[in-house]
Amino acid sequence: MKRAYRYRFYPTGAQTAELSRTFGCVRLVYNKALAVRTEAWDRNRERVNYNATSAMLTGWKKTDDLAFLAEVSSVPLQQTLRHLQGAFSHFFAGRAKYPRFKSRKKSRASAEYTPSAFRYRDGKLTLAKMAEPLDIVWSRPLPEGATPSTVTVSRDAAGRWFVSILCEDTVESAPAPNDAVGIDAGITSLVTLSTGEKITNPRHERRDRTRLARAQRALSRKAAGSANRAKARRRVARVHARIADRRRDFLHKLTTRLVRENQVVVIEDLTVRTLVKNRALARAISDAAWSQLRSMLEYKTAWYGRELVVVDRFFPSTRLCSAPGCGHVHERLPLDVREWTCPRCGTVHDRDVNAAHNLRAAGLAASACGAGVRPQRESSRTGLSASKQEGRGATRDGAKAPNHP
Numbered sequence: 001m002k003r004a005y006r007y008r009f010y011p012t013g014a015q016t017a018e019l020s021r022t023f024g025c026v027r028l029v030y031n032k033a034l035a036v037r038t039e040a041w042d043r044n045r046e047r048v049n050y051n052a053t054s055a056m057l058t059g060w061k062k063t064d065d066l067a068f069l070a071e072v073s074s075v076p077l078q079q080t081l082r083h084l085q086g087a088f089s090h091f092f093a094g095r096a097k098y099p100r101f102k103s104r105k106k107s108r109a110s111a112e113y114t115p116s117a118f119r120y121r122d123g124k125l126t127l128a129k130m131a132e133p134l135d136i137v138w139s140r141p142l143p144e145g146a147t148p149s150t151v152t153v154s155r156d157a158a159g160r161w162f163v164s165i166l167c168e169d170t171v172e173s174a175p176a177p178n179d180a181v182g183i184d185a186g187i188t189s190l191v192t193l194s195t196g197e198k199i200t201n202p203r204h205e206r207r208d209r210t211r212l213a214r215a216q217r218a219l220s221r222k223a224a225g226s227a228n229r230a231k232a233r234r235r236v237a238r239v240h241a242r243i244a245d246r247r248r249d250f251l252h253k254l255t256t257r258l259v260r261e262n263q264v265v266v267i268e269d270l271t272v273r274t275l276v277k278n279r280a281l282a283r284a285i286s287d288a289a290w291s292q293l294r295s296m297l298e299y300k301t302a303w304y305g306r307e308l309v310v311v312d313r314f315f316p317s318t319r320l321c322s323a324p325g326c327g328h329v330h331e332r333l334p335l336d337v338r339e340w341t342c343p344r345c346g347t348v349h350d351r352d353v354n355a356a357h358n359l360r361a362a363g364l365a366a367s368a369c370g371a372g373v374r375p376q377r378e379s380s381r382t383g384l385s386a387s388k389q390e391g392r393g394a395t396r397d398g399a400k401a402p403n404h405p
Contacts, residue, residue, distance in 0.1 A: 003167070006165075008161065008162055027107065032060070146167040146168065150166045156237070176263060179262045181360060215232070247292075264306070264367055265297055266309045267309075311366075316358075317356075
């Protein structure tokens, strides 16, 4: 499989100037091509493809106003046109929204190089138009004998430089355990496992909230367009980068451990986009990064040959009694109720642990049957099956189960 290895590097003054020019040219070419394609469709309902925009780029370089485009490597400019073509392909397929113009301040500054525009020899990477190799901090080695297929150079809002090297790699096989784990995501406890273990939410944003607020207040006092405002903006970005780096590191360690220790991992299909509309919990939910947790579990289970089962969001994992032979579905369970007693069997449940147990059971059923599984137990409130009240159950790979009568 192809994997990207990301490293930080420290460019020289000449390299900084060259890369900054390249970033600006990449953004300009992308925006001009997007404008041309949009105008062609609005006026004549004509679709302009990659080949047409590539020919336009050649013409732009010959004009007086855009002659500077020929001063940087042509490969990143061609690559950004390919990325625009991919964005339109996703849009027409219904997988994404209409492509947006790149902003100098808000968009990610990056440039992609193919093998014709870089040289990698003896652990040294040299880009086109540069006389010296990049000063890369090799925090981990590339796979032995790896040949990079693409190199992406980027600069974040905090002013840090990164290079991402894509190459073929083989994930080391790990022993295949027979265990399965249900994972209930939360705020106080980031995840609660069906084993009863609760992993506390580090709350990285809250820990740096005072520092972030101080930096943002200093930014608000600076005059717009001044050099001091640019410096203050970078200070705010550095605080955000510190929070994001710590959060990512914690989630990587957690998800790697869960995938290595279990053959089947069961999670709930949470609609984070809807949940963050709750103004009281939006900041805490964003800090928990549930979407990032799920994304890491998805590709790591694929790497290590594990199985990820996603339980439908309407499955009553919290209100369903997990005691053997019971299956009672509680009527209502507000968020402030952390423990509840089943009125049918008398079992006292921890809210999160009970949900993790039910997720594990539903996930194992879906894994065994290969399709959606819905509980068919009756509710004491309505006499209807829990599936008809709560909707669908668990499915493999996050697919929704059919709604059978």
